[in-house]
Amino acid sequence: MTGTNEQAWHGTTILCVRKGGRVAMAGDGQVSLGQTVVKGNARKVRRIGGGAVLAGFAGATADAFTLLERLEAKLERYPAQLERACVELAKDWRTDRYLRRLEAMMAVADKDRSFLLTGMGDVLEPEDAIVAIGSGGNYALAAARALIDREEMDAEAIVRRAMAIAAEICVYTNDRLVVETL
Template identity: 85%
Template sequence: MSDNLTMHATTIVTVRKGNKVVIAGDGQVSLGQTIMKGNAKKVRRIGKGGNVIAGFAGATADAFTLLERLEAKLEQYPDQLTRACVELAKDWRTDRYLRRL
């Protein structure tokens, strides 16, 4: 790695090697330079049986909205993560509120 590597914002990091995946989040919610909450749960298990792991970064309210909608799609299409994501993307393209997230 380069000595010039500078990190500006570390919220969610995911590493995959072979068939194993690790995901972690810093748990910090900030507004500009102010830390609003230091122990947020940004990595969650969602879907039936908690078989999907999701992490979010960015605007917290928007992230919660998207996670809730993805979870609803996973309930509608159990064990079909790709289909649930595609259906959420379709909604996103057609829903005026979602398009503004």
């Protein structure tokens, strides 16, 4: 927030967990403007690339949708090559004057790999196969790391429980989840 009259948009937690040959991604539904909840059932996790890729976004909604469209175009150009599509998107994001102004982050995953994409040109693959972004991302990440070794929990159970923990801690995260799995 840069001025006293400006209000900041908040309200995204995205978590992606890979375990036992499965990947699950969850996003909460809350969108807040300042201290006001504007919407409680936003859909921030989607299937793209013909359903083979999960994508979750945090940041300005219009910016995130622009990036989702661009990533889909890259996936059409480089089918079944998620890493290549992400790198090509990151290059565009860093070098294109319009895209450089976009304020969003993305978590993406296919059946084999998970990545975090940022406007700084980062395409990061976490070593522990857990990606978390957004205002409650650190809470969800910590919870998922604590749960990952529990044998009775699969990837979906971990994202659901970790997101519930994040929703209990972060005022910008709610428990109305969209969960997608591969």
